[in-house]
Amino acid sequence: xxxxxxxxxxxxxxxxxxxxxxxxxxxxxxxxxxxxxxxxxxxxxxxxxxxxxxxxxxxxxxxxxxxxxxxxxxxxxxxxxxxxxxxxxxxxxxxxxxxxxxxxxxxxxxxxxxxxxxxxxxxxxxxxxxxxxxxxxxxxxxxxxxxxxxxxxxxxxxxxxxxxxxxxxxxxxxxxxxxxxxxxxxxxxxxxxxxxxxxxxxxxxxxxx
Ligand SMILES: N[C@@H](CCC(=O)N[C@@H](CS)C(=O)NCC(=O)O)C(=O)O
Numbered sequence: 001x002x003x004x005x006x007x008x009x010x011x012x013x014x015x016x017x018x019x020x021x022x023x024x025x026x027x028x029x030x031x032x033x034x035x036x037x038x039x040x041x042x043x044x045x046x047x048x049x050x051x052x053x054x055x056x057x058x059x060x061x062x063x064x065x066x067x068x069x070x071x072x073x074x075x076x077x078x079x080x081x082x083x084x085x086x087x088x089x090x091x092x093x094x095x096x097x098x099x100x101x102x103x104x105x106x107x108x109x110x111x112x113x114x115x116x117x118x119x120x121x122x123x124x125x126x127x128x129x130x131x132x133x134x135x136x137x138x139x140x141x142x143x144x145x146x147x148x149x150x151x152x153x154x155x156x157x158x159x160x161x162x163x164x165x166x167x168x169x170x171x172x173x174x175x176x177x178x179x180x181x182x183x184x185x186x187x188x189x190x191x192x193x194x195x196x197x198x199x200x201x202x203x204x205x206x207x208x209x
Contacts, residue, residue, distance in 0.1 A: 005049025006030025007207045008118060008175075010102060010109075011063040012050040014168040018067050020200035021159060022077045028207070064094060067161050079164065081156045090155045093162035101169045104139045105176070107131040112176035132178065140185050147187040151194035159198075167195035171205055 005012035019026045036047040043051045044061035052060040060066050080087050108131045116123040154162045170192045182189035
């Protein structure tokens with residue numbers, strides 16, 4: 001299998017971590033989603049990464065769709081609980097992280113990592129400060145109130161896609177050099193440490209250093 005989309009993308013990271021957790025081998029091709037060539041749009045009409053290419057040449061776009069496929073195709077190491085309610089909770093947390101949290105972290109990550117590190121350009125620190133204060137901090141306040149007391153899997157005893165999606169976004173904060181203040185958000189800070197210490201995340205993050 002080929003994961004198209006480089007590890008700077010949190011959504012590509014999410015797919016690669018899911019593959020690592022399931023023990024699946026894959027190749028990564030760091031496709032940049034610009035320009036939107038006809039060939040790229042044939043892989044994903046939405047013009048976004050990641051896209052998973054199967055050995056028979058089938059293209060599967062969107063990290064959540066790809067993870068749903070992996071779950072069906074490789075059920076041996078499940079990343080969703082069998083209990084229907086727990087499964088729904090995991091899927092909602094995945095959705096929350098991929099939308100609300102991603103939209104909140106995205107502008108900070110773009111300035112600090114994409115602009116400054118990848119493009120070696122100017123980082124708009126004023127925009128970063130506003131995005132942290134007005135966007136990120138209220139969202140972290142909300143999440144802190146929802147997390148379990150002990151750092152560990154969010155939904156059941158085992159790791160789920162909820163953890164992978166949350167970890168993918170929390171790893172963007174590390175790349176953007178935004179520290180989660182352990183005095184204000186102790187549960188998130190402990191969770192971030194726990195999830196990013198997993199071999200799966202360490203392996204995928206190591207491709208960025
Ligand atoms: N819902 C999609 C989001 C994918 C996404 O937004 N990818 C970004 C890179 S992190 C992208 O390709 N952006 C290019 C664009 O929006 O034109 C998923 O889960 O895969």
